[in-house]
Amino acid sequence: MWPEVFGRTAPVELDLGAGDGIYIEARARREPDRDFVAVERLLGRATKIAKKAQRGGLRNLRILRLESAYFLKNLCPPGSVEVITLRYPDPWPKRRHHGNRILNSDFAADALRTCKKGGRLQLTTDDREYFAWACREVATCPDWMPDPRWMGEDEPSSEFEEKFQQEGRAVLRKAWIRKG
Numbered sequence: 001m002w003p004e005v006f007g008r009t010a011p012v013e014l015d016l017g018a019g020d021g022i023y024i025e026a027r028a029r030r031e032p033d034r035d036f037v038a039v040e041r042l043l044g045r046a047t048k049i050a051k052k053a054q055r056g057g058l059r060n061l062r063i064l065r066l067e068s069a070y071f072l073k074n075l076c077p078p079g080s081v082e083v084i085t086l087r088y089p090d091p092w093p094k095r096r097h098h099g100n101r102i103l104n105s106d107f108a109a110d111a112l113r114t115c116k117k118g119g120r121l122q123l124t125t126d127d128r129e130y131f132a133w134a135c136r137e138v139a140t141c142p143d144w145m146p147d148p149r150w151m152g153e154d155e156p157s158s159e160f161e162e163k164f165q166q167e168g169r170a171v172l173r174k175a176w177i178r179k180g
C-alpha cells in the first residue's frame with residue numbers, strides 16, 4: 001500500500017495524534033528519504049498539517065483525519081512500518097477515563113503487527129502515571145523489547161513539548177523494538 005500512496009518505496013513512519021504537526025513537518029523536511037503519515041482525529045488540526053505539507057511542498061508527508069487505533073487495526077498493512085510515534089498522547093488521568101487511553105494492550109498488539117521486524121514504537125509524555133501505565137500495557141506483548149538506546153535527543157519538538165517545557169514539566173521517553 002505505501003508505495004502506491006507515496007509513489008516510491010521508502011521507510012514509513014507514523015505519527016499518531018499529530019496535533020498541529022510541528023514535529024512531523026520538521027521530520028519530513030529534514031528527512032526527504034523517509035515517508036511520514038500524520039494521523040489526527042480533529043479536523044482543524046489535520047487541516048493545519050495539510051496546509052504545512054502543501055506550502056512546504058512536502059511530498060513525503062500524508063495526513064489522515066482518523067482515529068489512530070482504527071487506522072492501525074484496519075488500514076495499515078502488517079509489517080509495513082518502520083517507526084510508530086506517540087508524542088504527548090492525551091493522558092486521561094481519571095481512572096474512569098482510562099479506557100480512552102490510546103496506548104493500551106490492544107494498541108500495543110496492533111502496533112506490533114504493523115511494524116516491520118526491528119521496527120520501533122516510541123512514546124514521549126509528560127505524565128508519570130500514564131508513562132508507567134503505558135509501559136505495563138506494552139509489556140503484555142513480549143515481542144516488544146525495550147530499546148534503552150533511544151533517548152529521542154535528535155527529535156524535533158512539538159507543540160505540546162514546547163508548551164510543557166516552558167511550564168518546566170518532565171519529558172519522559174521510551175521506545176520498544178519489534179523482535180526479529
Ligand SMILES: C[S@@+](CC[C@H](N)C(=O)[O-])C[C@H]1O[C@@H](n2cnc3c(N)ncnc32)[C@H](O)[C@@H]1O
Pocket residue numbers: 016017018019020023039040041042045066067068069086087088089090102158159160161
Ligand atoms: C496532547 S495532543 C499532542 C499533539 C502532538 N503530538 C504534540 O506533541 O504536540 C494529543 C493529540 O492527539 C489527538 N488525538 C487524541 N486521541 C486520538 C486518536 N484516538 N486518534 C487520533 N488522534 C487523536 C488529539 O486531537 C490531539 O491533537
